[in-house]
Amino acid sequence: MDYTNNQLHxxxxxxxxxxxxxxxxxxxxxxxxGFESLVVNQKEWLYRTPTPLFWRATTDNDHxxxxxxxxxxxxxxxxxxxxxxxxxxxxxxxxxPLPIAPLNNRYTNHEMANQVALTYHFVTPTVPSTSVxxxxxxxxxxxxxxxxxxxGREGLPELPAFGLRFxxxxxxxxxxxxxxxxxxxxxxxxxxxxxxxxxDGLPVTPYLVPQECGMHMQTxxxxxxxxxxxxxxxxxxxxxxxxxxxxxxxxxxxxxxxTAAELEQATHLEELPLPxxxxxxxxxxxxxxxxxxxxxxxxxxxxxxxxxQDLDFSFNIHF
Amino acid sequence: xxxxxQWLDDPEVFRVNQLPAHSDHHYYRDLDEIRTGxxxxxxxxxxxxxxxxxxxxxxxxxxxxxxxxxxDFDTIQVPxxxxxxxxxxxxxxxTLYPWEGKIYRRPPYTLNQDQLEVGLxxxxxxxxVGSYLKQFDLDDSFKNQRVIIQFQGVxxxxxxxxxxxxxxxxxxxxxxSEFDLTPYLxxxxxxxxVQVYKRSTAAFIEDxxxxxxxxxxxxxxxxxxxxxxxxxxxxxPEVKDDFERGTLAVTADVSGTDAxxxxxxxxxxxxxxxxxxxxxxxxxxxxxxxxxxxxxWSPTSxxxxxLLIKVYNNQHQLLEVVPYQFGFRRVELREDKVIYVNNQRLxxxxxxxxxxxxxxxxxxxxxxxxxxxxxxxDNNINAVRTCHYPDQLPWYELCDQAGLYVMAENNLESHxxxxxxxxxxxxxxxxxxxxxWLAAVVDRARSNYEWFKNHPSIxxxxxxxxxxxxxxxxxxxxxxxxxDTSRLVHYEGVVRAPELRNxxxxxxxxxxxxxxxxxxxxxxxxxxxxxxxxxxxxMGNSLGGMQSYNDLIDKYPMYQGGFIWDFIDQALxxxxxxxxxxxxxxxxxxxxxxxxxxxxxxxxxxADRTPKPAMQEVKYxxxxxx
Numbered sequence: 001m002d003y004t005n006n007q008l009h010x011x012x013x014x015x016x017x018x019x020x021x022x023x024x025x026x027x028x029x030x031x032x033x034g035f036e037s038l039v040v041n042q043k044e045w046l047y048r049t050p051t052p053l054f055w056r057a058t059t060d061n062d063h064x065x066x067x068x069x070x071x072x073x074x075x076x077x078x079x080x081x082x083x084x085x086x087x088x089x090x091x092x093x094x095x096x097p098l099p100i101a102p103l104n105n106r107y108t109n110h111e112m113a114n115q116v117a118l119t120y121h122f123v124t125p126t127v128p129s130t131s132v133x134x135x136x137x138x139x140x141x142x143x144x145x146x147x148x149x150x151x152g153r154e155g156l157p158e159l160p161a162f163g164l165r166f167x168x169x170x171x172x173x174x175x176x177x178x179x180x181x182x183x184x185x186x187x188x189x190x191x192x193x194x195x196x197x198x199x200d201g202l203p204v205t206p207y208l209v210p211q212e213c214g215m216h217m218q219t220x221x222x223x224x225x226x227x228x229x230x231x232x233x234x235x236x237x238x239x240x241x242x243x244x245x246x247x248x249x250x251x252x253x254x255x256x257x258x259t260a261a262e263l264e265q266a267t268h269l270e271e272l273p274l275p276x277x278x279x280x281x282x283x284x285x286x287x288x289x290x291x292x293x294x295x296x297x298x299x300x301x302x303x304x305x306x307x308x309q310d311l312d313f314s315f316n317i318h319f
Numbered sequence: 320x321x322x323x324x325q326w327l328d329d330p331e332v333f334r335v336n337q338l339p340a341h342s343d344h345h346y347y348r349d350l351d352e353i354r355t356g357x358x359x360x361x362x363x364x365x366x367x368x369x370x371x372x373x374x375x376x377x378x379x380x381x382x383x384x385x386x387x388x389x390x391d392f393d394t395i396q397v398p399x400x401x402x403x404x405x406x407x408x409x410x411x412x413x414t415l416y417p418w419e420g421k422i423y424r425r426p427p428y429t430l431n432q433d434q435l436e437v438g439l440x441x442x443x444x445x446x447x448v449g450s451y452l453k454q455f456d457l458d459d460s461f462k463n464q465r466v467i468i469q470f471q472g473v474x475x476x477x478x479x480x481x482x483x484x485x486x487x488x489x490x491x492x493x494x495x496s497e498f499d500l501t502p503y504l505x506x507x508x509x510x511x512x513v514q515v516y517k518r519s520t521a522a523f524i525e526d527x528x529x530x531x532x533x534x535x536x537x538x539x540x541x542x543x544x545x546x547x548x549x550x551x552x553x554x555x556p557e558v559k560d561d562f563e564r565g566t567l568a569v570t571a572d573v574s575g576t577d578a579x580x581x582x583x584x585x586x587x588x589x590x591x592x593x594x595x596x597x598x599x600x601x602x603x604x605x606x607x608x609x610x611x612x613x614x615x616w617s618p619t620s621x622x623x624x625x626l627l628i629k630v631y632n633n634q635h636q637l638l639e640v641v642p643y644q645f646g647f648r649r650v651e652l653r654e655d656k657v658i659y660v661n662n663q664r665l666x667x668x669x670x671x672x673x674x675x676x677x678x679x680x681x682x683x684x685x686x687x688x689x690x691x692x693x694x695x696x697d698n699n700i701n702a703v704r705t706c707h708y709p710d711q712l713p714w715y716e717l718c719d720q721a722g723l724y725v726m727a728e729n730n731l732e733s734h735x736x737x738x739x740x741x742x743x744x745x746x747x748x749x750x751x752x753x754x755x756w757l758a759a760v761v762d763r764a765r766s767n768y769e770w771f772k773n774h775p776s777i778x779x780x781x782x783x784x785x786x787x788x789x790x791x792x793x794x795x796x797x798x799x800x801x802x803d804t805s806r807l808v809h810y811e812g813v814v815r816a817p818e819l820r821n822x823x824x825x826x827x828x829x830x831x832x833x834x835x836x837x838x839x840x841x842x843x844x845x846x847x848x849x850x851x852x853x854x855x856x857x858m859g860n861s862l863g864g865m866q867s868y869n870d871l872i873d874k875y876p877m878y879q880g881g882f883i884w885d886f887i888d889q890a891l892x893x894x895x896x897x898x899x900x901x902x903x904x905x906x907x908x909x910x911x912x913x914x915x916x917x918x919x920x921x922x923x924x925x926a927d928r929t930p931k932p933a934m935q936e937v938k939y940x941x942x943x944x945x
Contacts, residue, residue, distance in 0.1 A: 060859030060917065183932030187863030191939030205932060207859045208890055208905050208920035213932075270895050270902045289863040293831040293856045294921070295741075300864045 007112040008140045010090065014101035017088060019116055024142040024319070028118045030100050033083025035118075035136055038144075040319045043229055043240050047167040052122055052132040052148070053281055054078045056161045056212035057263035064294040071157040077124040079261060081132065085121040115139050128155050130307075134164065144317040145247060148284055149310065156307035161212075163252075163283035163313075165259065170228045172278040173239060174200045175255050179219035187288030187303045189217050202257045202278060210266040214254040215286060220246045222253055224280060244282060247314040252283040284313025322478045322485045324375060327440040327519040330427055330749075333759045336487030338467065338497040340769035341551035341572070343712050346639045348460075348545075353642055358460050363468075363511070363539040368452035369395035371406040375441055375516070378448040383480030383512030389452055397539060398472070400532035400680045401449050407517070409891070411906030413528040413915040414785075416735040418445050420913060426523045426736060428755040429747040440518045449515040449534055455541070456507045465544040465575075466504055468511070470496045471712060472537030476519035480512040490521040490759070493708035493730045494766040500541075523749050524760065524786070526735040527707045529673060529681075529889060529919065536682050537711060545638040547578035547600065547630055552641060554626060554773045555805070558613065558649035562662050565613050565647050567593065569605040571628060576600060578638065579631040584624050587614065592624070615661045616646025616775040618701040619945065621722030623775070644719060646775030650806055652825055657876050658807065658848050660724075660778060666872060667724065667850055667880035668941035669702030670695065670923065674710055677892040677903060677926040688714055690928060691886065692721045698923075698934055699941035704852065704882045707732045707784035709767050718776035725776040726809055726852075726882070729767035729795070731760060731783025738785065743815070750791035757791045764795040768802055779809040779826075781852075788816035788823055796823050811852045820846075826879070828852045834867035841875040851881025858921040862933035869940045880944075883937065889919035890926035903927070 011018030015031040027037035034049025055078035058068040088095045090113050117137040124130050130153040137145040180192035205213035225241045257275035266272045288303025326332040347357045370392045372378040395404050402409045427435045440446050474492040484503040489496035517533035551572035558565045577600050584593040593608040614622040623644040630638045651659045658665040676683045702724035718725050737745035750756035780799045782792050796808050813823040830853040871878040890903040903926050906914035
């Protein structure tokens with residue numbers, strides 16, 4: 001394919017939309033309801049489609065004040081929220097209905113565009129339910145702007161967390177970020193210094209009982225580096241990286257080998273599975289950890305995440 | 320005198336033939352020994368012969384007799400916990416008594432009429448017994464001297480014999496116990512026998528939220544006493560109103576023959592700033608010594624003066640030298656109900672500290688202590704509460720040198736007798752107002768005072784933790800007040816007995832109080848300054864919201880800060896056969912029930928002494944008001 005015109009090559013597949021540039025290839029699945037493949041320089045970055053996250057592994061303070069019980073339905077939502085609707089926009093034009101087979105028979109292998117956006121609409125299994133939309137806007141340079149919207153709804157318990165979870169096929173060798181030193185939370189970040197930090201590997205903070213950990217607040221840029229893939233034809237061990245940058249506002253993230261559910265399951269560190277993946281969680285809202293006591297005191301109100309208000313956050317993925 | 324097993328059942332028997340508590344000064348044969356180590360001390364740490372019995376009735380009788388055949392005894396390391404040596408089940412439990420649901424027990428002289436219950440501990444299924452044997456010969460320098468044995472910490476009750484003769488009995492696990500061995504001592508082949516019981520009535524008042532261990536867990540020393548010896552040293556430095564001048568009063572309690580005591584004090588430039596000679600035996604008082612241009616002791620400048628007493632006999636032979644580093648500082652609770660140290664408002668950037676090592680439990684090394692001090696200094700921590708027992712002897716000296724304020728707590732915690740499933744239920748509370756428990760708890764206050772009275776770092780005596788409140792605790796305060804005008808007294812539990820408000824605690828102390836409630840107290844005609852004896856419960860991923868406590872410092876002069884709970888996670892390193900790794904285990908992981916599971920993981924440090932991520936937050940806020 002010749003990219004001299006600097007446009008995206010758009011592949012109107014039967015079950016997905018492919019977007020291609022000189023060194024990247026993305027697949028946005030209709031079938032799986034999400035962003036299925038993010039390949040840069042022949043390296044795959046997605047193990048499964050990113051999904052909205054609502055849960056954090058219960059902290060000792062959460063357990064003590066019953067927050068985990070009060071918000072239990074977000075645990076289910078974290079796992080079982082499903083995509084119900086997909087919208088595609090090409091160069092500003094909504095393509096309706098979605099060009100799945102056979103509607104895509106009208107295209108060729110030479111379709112080009114400057115900007116393509118896909119929006120996935122998720123519905124939570126909460127009572128009452130609410131919706132989350134994730135919009136990926138891809139430009140011809142391969143940049144992906146990710147915009148996430150949570151529709152606030154009365155009657156829902158406060159959120160333990162709100163973000164997007166990216167699971168990468170293999171463990172990262174480390175990550176570099178521009179933000180705050182150490183592990184920080186909204187109610188515990190005054191002591192952090194601002195700067196550029198490198199973290200080796202994917203450390204899990206060794207709290208006696210595995211729990212929410214590894215949060216980095218107020219981040220402007222994050223680069224995750226891996227050196228292995230699952231591709232049987234790729235024997236290279238050369239490191240390769242992907243970068244996440246702030247769009248309008250800084251974001252929070254954690255980069256761990258485990259999902260919140262995996263951390264939730266273990267009563268000791270050694271019960272956690274062998275690290276295999278990289279679980280990058282990017283947050284639009286983070287709840288404080290609290291600290292007054294561990295048997296009832298709530299996190300200070302200003303560090304809660306009410307679920308009756310809309311939440312929006314966005315960031316860019318690039319390389 | 321013969322040992323009586325039923326002392327275990329009697330709260331009024333807690334020391335038999337034990338020597339009185341005294342100051343923690345070191346003493347040496349000559350000046351050189353200050354550098355090289357005292358030849359008056361011989362450590363008995365190391366391998367001891369050991370027998371474990373699950374119950375008192377299974378203990379070996381007459382094991383202390385020189386003709387007893389101990390061929391079937393094992394060896395054990397002293398100091399160490401019997402549980403960590405593999406003999407007895409490890410248990411972590413918080414408020415409930417460790418026998419919860421296993422044995423029905425009430426403290427003597429409470430619900431069960433006005434009487435003792437024979438066998439309550441002396442014939443109890445949960446009272447394991449460690450029988451220890453140690454043979455030793457006397458070094459030449461120990462021969463024909465008075466020789467004392469010093470156990471620095473034994474849980475929870477011990478009987479001592481030497482060469483078949485009963486020597487004494489002691490409780491109070493975290494306080495040194497000393498006995499005079501002289502009458503039964505031989506030059507060679509001495510047989511020291513110690514029987515350690517896991518429980519006694521002391522168990523009702525040693526219910527600290529921690530792993531429940533037993534055994535000889537701190538150093539054991541033989542101490543030789545020269546013909547004249549300073550048994551106790553009472554150093555009372557006083558700072559005048561101008562904070563530049565002061566006086567020093569010194570009293571030495573001398574045992575043995577008449578002695579000549581040459582006292583000098585040198586300052587930090589090694590200039591002699593006071594000297595005086597007195598002679599006598601028994602209480603030897605030095606005339607008050609004036610000091611000008613004082614350099615005060617404080618956390619930012621922990622200046623110490625060097626006191627040295629040379630003890631001579633009448634032929635002017637040097638018998639011993641006693642050095643002591645002391646400091647001048649002035650603690651005041653003023654009319655404005657604010658605590659001042661050296662004319663500055665006191666702000667406690669404090670932490671509660673249990674003694675802990677993930678390999679060895681409460682058996683900790685000098686290196687552990689030094690590391691802890693350095694961690695505190697590195698993170699702007701300026702105060703430590705010895706929760707909830709006296710620490711190892713060197714700790715206080717290290718705090719003097721490092722400039723850490725100490726809240727010195729005596730060994731008392733009885734929450735199992737009044738706190739049940741979160742409710743206040745004092746139906747069988749001890750010590751309460753109970754006259755049968757009074758002497759035991761006042762003795763704990765006395766020991767804490769006598770051992771540590773010369774340390775400038777100590778600015779509060781603390782009457783214990785979560786032990787409700789009553790006349791017995793008021794009597795502990797009375798003891799401290801009668802003996803010490805240079806420090807304040809702290810106790811949190813006075814909230815349980817408002818009628819004793821003026822007789823227990825100089826401060827309003829609370830634990831885990833919300834910033835809003837603290838502000839409410841301080842807004843409504845408070846009668847005492849406020850401090851948090853425990854706050855910011857750092858269990859797991861915690862320590863959020865410290866800003867709100869910091870704001871109180873700026874807003875209310877009577878708010879004096881507090882002590883974070885706590886310094887280090889209590890968890891044990893155990894080899895995991897499944898992952899083949901050494902891993903940290905917590906309550907319940909030893910199949911013990913009832914347990915409070917991970918509740919002992921509240922430290923600013925993980926159990927392996929690496930800091931938790933929250934430490935940077937402590938460093939920041941504690942750095943704002945140094």
